[in-house]
Amino acid sequence: MLSKYNVITLFPNLIEEWLATGIISKAYKNNLYEISITNLRDYGLGEYKQVDDAPYGGGPGMVLMAEPLDNAITSNKSDINVFLTPSGNQLDESLISELHTHQSANLICGRYEGFDQRIIDLHSDYQISIGKTVVSGGEIPALFTLEALIRKIPGALGNSESLLTESFTDGKYDHPVYTRPEKYKELSVPSVLLSGNHQKIIDWKKNNLKDI
Ligand SMILES: C[S@@+](CC[C@H](N)C(=O)[O-])C[C@H]1O[C@@H](n2cnc3c(N)ncnc32)[C@H](O)[C@@H]1O
Numbered sequence: 633m634l635s636k637y638n639v640i641t642l643f644p645n646l647i648e649e650w651l652a653t654g655i656i657s658k659a660y661k662n663n664l665y666e667i668s669i670t671n672l673r674d675y676g677l678g679e680y681k682q683v684d685d686a687p688y689g690g691g692p693g694m695v696l697m698a699e700p701l702d703n704a705i706t707s708n709k710s711d712i713n714v715f716l717t718p719s720g721n722q723l724d725e726s727l728i729s730e731l732h733t734h735q736s737a738n739l740i741c742g743r744y745e746g747f748d749q750r751i752i753d754l755h756s757d758y759q760i761s762i763g764k765t766v767v768s769g770g771e772i773p774a775l776f777t778l779e780a781l782i783r784k785i786p787g788a789l790g791n792s793e794s795l796l797t798e799s800f801t802d803g804k805y806d807h808p809v810y811t812r813p814e815k816y817k818e819l820s821v822p823s824v825l826l827s828g829n830h831q832k833i834i835d836w837k838k839n840n841l842k843d844i
Pocket of ligand 1: 719741743745760763765766769
């Protein structure tokens with residue numbers, strides 16, 4: 633099970649905030665996983681701790697230099713190095729299961745125009761995209777990936793049954809769910825859910841799983 637993580641980022645505070653919330657914080661306090669944060673700036677070059685430079689061949693923006701990343705990665709040895717990048721493999725349940733066959737991972741967050749390709753060529757075991765759109769940095773994609781990984785660790789969810797019934801299990805989306813009140817703005821909860829008939833409720837839930 634993948635339960636030892638190191639996030640390499642220029643924005644450690646984004647990761648720290650997330651670590652303090654919800655099931656992620658609870659699972660951490662229960663020692664279900666280990667996590668460290670590596671500030672890429674600590675591996676920056678020269679007096680100004682430089683981590684980026686202009687792209688060869690011209691063009692907009694800056695590129696994360698290979699050397700600071702190389703030093704950050706080699707100083708934090710893990711079983712796998714995972715680069716977050718829009719051109720990576722789309723994250724899905726089978727990729728999450730595959731990642732869980734390893735024990736420890738570096739999750740490497742890009743910024744600006746992305747990574748000098750040579751750092752990917754040197755160190756990449758996985759390149760992961762969280763969707764066909766671009767965000768400004770790899771932190772949210774890394775947190776997205778981490779959260780998907782951590783909630784699969786036994787004991788992380790309050791109710792482990794949730795894992796068995798949620799979307800993407802059995803190739804379907806989850807069924808709709810309702811809570812009180814029974815009627816809200818003329819919209820009623822399906823009567824079968826109020827019937828107390830256990831078998832009918834199970835059948836309704838099964839029949840209302842949506843196709844992917
Ligand atoms: C502004 S993006 C770089 C975009 C790059 N120039 C391109 O067009 O592919 C900066 C960083 O955000 C992260 N990022 C942005 N979108 C992502 C996505 N869909 N999946 C994973 N990482 C993403 C990557 O780490 C990337 O290096």
